[in-house]
Amino acid sequence: MEATAAPEGPPGQATETIFRSCPVCEASCGLVVAVDRAANRVVSVRGDAEDHRSRGYVCAKSQVVKDLHEDPARLRRPVRRTENGWEEMEWEAALALVGERLAAIRGAHGKDAVAMYYGNPNGHNFGAQIYTQLFISLLETQRFFSAGSVDQQPKNLSCELLYGSAWTFPIPDLDRSDFFVCMGANPLVSQGSLMSAPDAGGRFEALRARGGELVVIDPRRSETAAIADWHLFIRPGTDAFLLFALVNLLFASDRVHLGHLAGRIDGLERLRELAAPFTPEAVAGITGVAADDIRRLCERFCAAERPVIYGRIGLCTQEFGTLASWLVDVVNLLRGRLDAVGGAMFPRPATGQGEDSDSVGQLLRGRWRSKVRGFPEYMSMLPATLMAEELAWDGEDRARALITVAGNPVLSVPNGDRLREAIDGLDFVVALDIYINETTSRADVILPSTVQLEHSNYDFLFQSTSVRNFARYSPRVLAPEPGARDQWQLMLEICGRVNGLTVEQLDAMIFEGLAARLAAATGVDAARIRELAGTEPGPERLLDMMLRAGPHGDRFAGGEGLTLARVKAAEHGIDLGPLTPGRLPGILRTEGKRIRLLHPLLEEDLGRLRERLRAGPPPGLLLIGRRHIRDMNTWLHNLPHFVRGRNRCTLRMHPGDAAGRGLADGATALVRTAAAERAVPVEISDEMMPGVVSLPHGFGHRHADTGQPHAQAHAGVSANDLIGDGLDLPSGTSIVNGVPVEVRAVPP
Ligand SMILES: Nc1nc2c(c(=O)[nH]1)N[C@H]1C(S)=C(S)[C@@H](COP(=O)(O)OP(=O)(O)OC[C@H]3O[C@@H](n4cnc5c(=O)[nH]c(N)nc54)[C@H](O)[C@@H]3O)O[C@H]1N2
Numbered sequence: 001m002e003a004t005a006a007p008e009g010p011p012g013q014a015t016e017t018i019f020r021s022c023p024v025c026e027a028s029c030g031l032v033v034a035v036d037r038a039a040n041r042v043v044s045v046r047g048d049a050e051d052h053r054s055r056g057y058v059c060a061k062s063q064v065v066k067d068l069h070e071d072p073a074r075l076r077r078p079v080r081r082t083e084n085g086w087e088e089m090e091w092e093a094a095l096a097l098v099g100e101r102l103a104a105i106r107g108a109h110g111k112d113a114v115a116m117y118y119g120n121p122n123g124h125n126f127g128a129q130i131y132t133q134l135f136i137s138l139l140e141t142q143r144f145f146s147a148g149s150v151d152q153q154p155k156n157l158s159c160e161l162l163y164g165s166a167w168t169f170p171i172p173d174l175d176r177s178d179f180f181v182c183m184g185a186n187p188l189v190s191q192g193s194l195m196s197a198p199d200a201g202g203r204f205e206a207l208r209a210r211g212g213e214l215v216v217i218d219p220r221r222s223e224t225a226a227i228a229d230w231h232l233f234i235r236p237g238t239d240a241f242l243l244f245a246l247v248n249l250l251f252a253s254d255r256v257h258l259g260h261l262a263g264r265i266d267g268l269e270r271l272r273e274l275a276a277p278f279t280p281e282a283v284a285g286i287t288g289v290a291a292d293d294i295r296r297l298c299e300r301f302c303a304a305e306r307p308v309i310y311g312r313i314g315l316c317t318q319e320f321g322t323l324a325s326w327l328v329d330v331v332n333l334l335r336g337r338l339d340a341v342g343g344a345m346f347p348r349p350a351t352g353q354g355e356d357s358d359s360v361g362q363l364l365r366g367r368w369r370s371k372v373r374g375f376p377e378y379m380s381m382l383p384a385t386l387m388a389e390e391l392a393w394d395g396e397d398r399a400r401a402l403i404t405v406a407g408n409p410v411l412s413v414p415n416g417d418r419l420r421e422a423i424d425g426l427d428f429v430v431a432l433d434i435y436i437n438e439t440t441s442r443a444d445v446i447l448p449s450t451v452q453l454e455h456s457n458y459d460f461l462f463q464s465t466s467v468r469n470f471a472r473y474s475p476r477v478l479a480p481e482p483g484a485r486d487q488w489q490l491m492l493e494i495c496g497r498v499n500g501l502t503v504e505q506l507d508a509m510i511f512e513g514l515a516a517r518l519a520a521a522t523g524v525d526a527a528r529i530r531e532l533a534g535t536e537p538g539p540e541r542l543l544d545m546m547l548r549a550g551p552h553g554d555r556f557a558g559g560e561g562l563t564l565a566r567v568k569a570a571e572h573g574i575d576l577g578p579l580t581p582g583r584l585p586g587i588l589r590t591e592g593k594r595i596r597l598l599h600p601l602l603e604e605d606l607g608r609l610r611e612r613l614r615a616g617p618p619p620g621l622l623l624i625g626r627r628h629i630r631d632m633n634t635w636l637h638n639l640p641h642f643v644r645g646r647n648r649c650t651l652r653m654h655p656g657d658a659a660g661r662g663l664a665d666g667a668t669a670l671v672r673t674a675a676a677e678r679a680v681p682v683e684i685s686d687e688m689m690p691g692v693v694s695l696p697h698g699f700g701h702r703h704a705d706t707g708q709p710h711a712q713a714h715a716g717v718s719a720n721d722l723i724g725d726g727l728d729l730p731s732g733t734s735i736v737n738g739v740p741v742e743v744r745a746v747p748p
């Protein structure tokens, strides 16, 4: 553990200063944590000015690491639900019970009898990340769901179709672009996603200071739109039309310039034909964007030296999520903005996931189908929106158990209410979670992991999404309770007990497999790799091996290259430079290393797009989401600092829409959809596009059986109760933006 003594905190208190990164959102800002070791508590948390990525920037959520550690409602030991309420259990007894029950259910009814839901915080925990594949493959359930299908799966699919790999994301080169088109994202609040960018606001300011322009396309004048040079309102769910019109214009005006990818791209002629009907005039009505504005956008994009288009959650979680995500890359490609400085480029993680490869990726989709409506699996998962009906399905081969792994799907996924009911019908439920919340309160057993500052970390996933290459290790700051386990240990405990193996055996399997793989990749003898890696089980030695074999590694030969020890010694993280062009074609995992612009899945979905153009937009108001700087999905609402102040769970609507319904600011409106009706306070704001209303997700803490008193006191309404079954068909991703709603005043 790297720690240096420094005078900090109240006088007389012995504090130590530790540098690490913030594990709450993708930005992974550098933190300076002052800790009182004797009391095992955090004294203060502030931004690390010497972190080259965040340069001292932090948002309010940096305090989560302290508040979460101190929250008395957070679970520290396993608990079991009994008739008399929750009872604490000894660790061994709890693990044994979970292992026995799951093994018995699998033994009697097969692997698919155990369903699983995987949530977002796993992505922020390197131990969990490193063992995820093993965990999933050993449970081998076809009833696997995750937060990914309310999030990035359309981007996974479009990247898989274009580049041969679902996790090869092109990341906008925010720091060098001079014309940044931001669609369906609000980086000022989120700090970027699939574009990890601490202090996104400062980076946009810098873009403008160097003469660049920021264009935001969003149905709401978001915080990012408010600082933009140009903001265009767009009707929710219609981005694919606007992007197709750009494609149309590029072909029509002969401005397709493929740059260094010329000669490597297939399907241009077919794309030109398909784009022909989508003229600016043809899509103006449905998008709500004037044809002249679309033309002007195209002109300015083409006139800029280093333009780039970026699309995120508002483009993924909508009716045409896959098409919109695909078209963002298509427009970048057609102008030579992919794999180019100031355009969108491919990060190069120090752990080697982004290296050249000769393998060809196979699209895995539809190998099995959901029981109720026969929806195809994608990435081994079924859509989270369908989890309620799948768990409630009572055929012979039904689900009987559920494992939730750091997720709260009752609030974060559509059909949450029905999901709660379905969970109650199962024989056994175990939650790997730190709270008794809307989902875990229905579990039989909850196994809490150590939290953030109680385990070490490495920004494993976000190396692949960052706007600059980096490597950063975060040491453990606080001592966990005796017996407490890290998330990866709990995952291996469960897998092991269900499969008759020990944690050590599972870890050894991974270790041996990795040593063999890295030996093949580097030409170094596997025995030498094993010897250097040592005997301490767990994710750190695996991380060390990956770093050593990675693009900056010492290749197990000593010398200057990276090792985990070197990364640990760099307390403020290591800057591995800006993203670099020229990664294509090397990293492509496609047939013949070519980029196929079209795929039958996309062509099929274009039929749905044309049908929507013919039918016109759905009638009435359309609901979209909203994120706030002090929320993180569903799980910060029991921390008093994060729910203080004005109620944030409001329905924002345009003054005209409110007036037409007799709604004044602060009045309660009834919001009705095909799925439910909820009463929500109205906030009138001209930041909304007329015809569009916005409600944040993550609230709705109305169930009395949770152990989160502060969250209950600021319950709000769950947007996902109102959102129905709509899916982006190619990827199975929930449509949570652009949902038709009726809004009316509460009758007197
Ligand atoms: N309507 C609507 N719905 C959405 C979205 C939207 O924009 N609109 N966004 C979607 C997106 S992008 C996402 S990522 C999902 C998130 O969906 P989920 O991952 O299901 O939701 P979270 O609120 O992130 O749940 C995190 C859970 O992990 C627990 N937890 C936190 N830290 C730890 C830890 O260290 N260890 C363990 N074991 N547990 C921990 C928390 O107690 C909580 O139960 O929500 C999606 N839902």
Ligand SMILES: Nc1nc2c(c(=O)[nH]1)N[C@H]1C(S)=C(S)[C@@H](COP(=O)(O)OP(=O)(O)OC[C@H]3O[C@@H](n4cnc5c(=O)[nH]c(N)nc54)[C@H](O)[C@@H]3O)O[C@H]1N2
Pocket: 025, 026, 120, 151, 183, 184, 185, 186, 187, 189, 190, 191, 192, 193, 217, 218, 219, 220, 222, 234, 235, 236, 237, 238, 239, 312, 313, 314, 315, 318, 624, 625, 626, 627, 628, 629, 630, 631, 632, 633, 737, 738
């Ligand atoms: N403070 C905070 N930060 C977070 C999170 C959080 O909950 N709170 N969550 C984290 C997670 S899990 C994720 S995945 C990222 C998400 O990161 P972002 O994608 O940046 O997140 P949002 O703020 O939801 O931005 C989505 C934007 O899309 C707009 N929008 C909605 N529908 C449409 C549409 O049809 N078309 C267009 N063009 N725009 C549309 C919305 O108005 C909104 O401004 O944020 C991460 N960071």
Ligand code: SF4
Pocket: 022, 023, 024, 025, 026, 027, 028, 029, 057, 058, 059, 060, 061, 062, 190, 191, 198
């Ligand atoms: S933006 Fe805030 S929550 Fe996200 S990593 Fe930085 S400090 Fe943490």
Ligand SMILES: [Mo]
Pocket: 120, 151
């Ligand atoms: Mo997310």
